[in-house]
Amino acid sequence: MAEQKKTRSVIKREAIITGALAAFQQYGVADSSMDKIAELAQVSKRTVYNHFESKEVLVAEIITSEWEKRTVVYDALYDANKSITLQLTSLVANEVELMCDSEMMELVRVAMAHFLFAPDTLQQQMAKMFEQETALQRWLKLAMADGKLKTLDVNFAHDQIKGLLKSRAFWPQLLRQQEPLTANEKTELVDMTVGMFLSYYQA
CATH class of the missing domain: 1.10.357.10 (Tetracycline Repressor, domain 2)
Known part of the structure; x- marks a missing residue:
């Protein structure tokens, strides 16, 4: 059975989570802003907020x-x-x-x-x-x-x-x-x- 192709939304969501984990490791959770997460995820800040409200x-x-x-x-x-x-x-x-x-x-x-x-x-x-x-x-x-x-x-x-x-x-x-x-x-x-x-x- 062929593997189901991930949607663009799923790919961006996974990138945000990966970027967040990288930010948390680099700056700590408390000092990781949504701007830093967006930068490491290589997506816009708006995209981050579209997936996670905070x-x-x-x-x-x-x-x-x-x-x-x-x-x-x-x-x-x-x-x-x-x-x-x-x-x-x-x-x-x-x-x-x-x-x-x-x-x-x-x-x-x-x-x-x-x-x-x-x-x-x-x-x-x-x-x-x-x-x-x-x-x-x-x-x-x-x-x-x-x-x-x-x-x-x-x-x-x-x-x-x-x-x-x-x-x-x-x-x-x-x-x-x-x-x-x-x-x-x-x-x-x-x-x-x-x-x-x-x-x-x-x-």
Whole structure:
């Protein structure tokens, strides 16, 4: 089947996102203006605004795209012949790396500051993200169906794991209350979370 040709609009939108990421890396998110983004994307400022009404909306789009790539499309198929501890450890470690990504953290800070004054838009953006099933949720369903986990509410169990991780690796850093976790601290958090989860849910 022939690959569908991208429209001019899609190509420009992708160029804007690429230009924005380049600007964020070069100047930081806070100091990246729409003018700089347009320059790096090699499009007009009007074109940028035609696709994204503000820098904050553009930031939110990038966060959503990155989240989808690293948690929804993430390739982590359940394997009945492999240790569920090792499989879950790999999935949880992926979640921790995303939460601890310094560039992602800066993007989230900018988006949160904007959406505090636009709760309806925030709700729509969150709904867009969380209506999609993540690799972790898919894995939990398959592990339960295989009899390796007790019968559980997959969404609730998924949120339990995320809650344990965010309390140590996301919220304190987002609020600048703690320094980013070291490699050893990440490993300890992953092992602790997996151990706590499986001590209750493993069949």
